[in-house]
Amino acid sequence: MNEMNGTGIRLRELNFELLKAVLKVYPGGVTKQFLAEKTGLSLATCGTLVTELVKTGEVLESARSASGGGRPPRLYTYNNTYAMSALLHPAVENGVRILTCCVADAAGRIIWRESHSPGVIDFGTLAGALATAAERFPVRAAAVSFPGPVRNGLPASRELPELDGQNLTGRLQERFGFAVCLDNDMNFAAAGYYNRFVRHAEKSLCYLSFPPGRYPGGGIIVDGRLTRGFSGFAGEVSFLSFGISRGQQALRLANRNGLIGQIVDTLAALAAVVNPEIVVLAGELPEESMREPVMKLSRELIPAEHLPALVFRGDPLDDCLFGMSLVAQELLAPPVRLVRRR
DSSP: OOOOOHHHHHHHHHHHHHHHHHHHHOTTOBOHHHHHHHHOOOHHHHHHHHHHHHHHTSEEEEEEOOOSSSSOOEEEEEOTTSSEEEEEEEEEETTEEEEEEEEEOTTSOEEEEEEEOOSOOOHHHHHHHHHHHHHHSOEEEEEEEESSOEETTEEOOSSOGGGTTOOHHHHHHHHHSSEEEEEEHHHHHHHHHHHHHTTTSOOOEEEEEOOTTSOOEEEEEETTEEEOOTTSOTTOGGGOOTTSOHHHHHHHHTSHHHHHHHHHHHHHHHHHHTOOSEEEEESSOSOGGGHHHHHHHHHHHSOGGGOOEEEEOSOTHHHHHHHHHHHHHHHTSOOOOOOOOO
């Protein structure tokens, strides 16, 4: 019996991913002929691979398409519930630990969500939440967010010291047998917003959150790529001191005028260093009445030709969860980029 060598197996896997990438872009269903045209694969190859995907349940065979005559061809759609991802979002709000656990389908839609306030969020807490999700749904990957820098897969934060330095991804992967990723929550939020609203243009974007009672944080995307820095510290905008100590910064953030000043100073610093086209300001603050002063002072500090567009968002959690679902899905297969054929 002839066995496929490593290159042949790899090529076959990539062909599968090409087909799935096209199917995910066209949720209304496509024909095998359409798949062949979009992927550049032969019709026979597409037919063989699609048949295998239908047998596993990853692709659904739906009604026949309209046809001008003869037997109309079948339509095929990707089954978004075939491979789901679990999303774990630990956070501290007003001194209370909150763990949000979600399950998302392949399209990033949240189909199950549960939050509770454990006294401690340690490895056992995360593993227990992930076990609950995996028991209820066909979870094949997971993403964990963290309120602080993540360096070489290891978290570091004063807010959740019980998780500091823990090899969460390695331990969770070993226990559950599927891929797990860990990143800063603002990195996930930046990726989530970018892929929702900006993804078709390689732009630079800063995603900032100024939550009440906490230091601000951010995620940075430069020319379409998330920037973490060599130690995962990129986006930790609370360390922009502006000539004051962190204690003084906390006092400044606690009053309206001080918060406006901190936001504007941060925008000016990022305009000079990152030069983003878009800055997203998320969180319970800044409140609506603060938007005009922020925009006015920003125009005074930043030259008009370098002034980023300001977008005001509410709670960053939805953007964070969407970003987590995207990254978790990427763990399931090598990324495939579709290019228009000339």
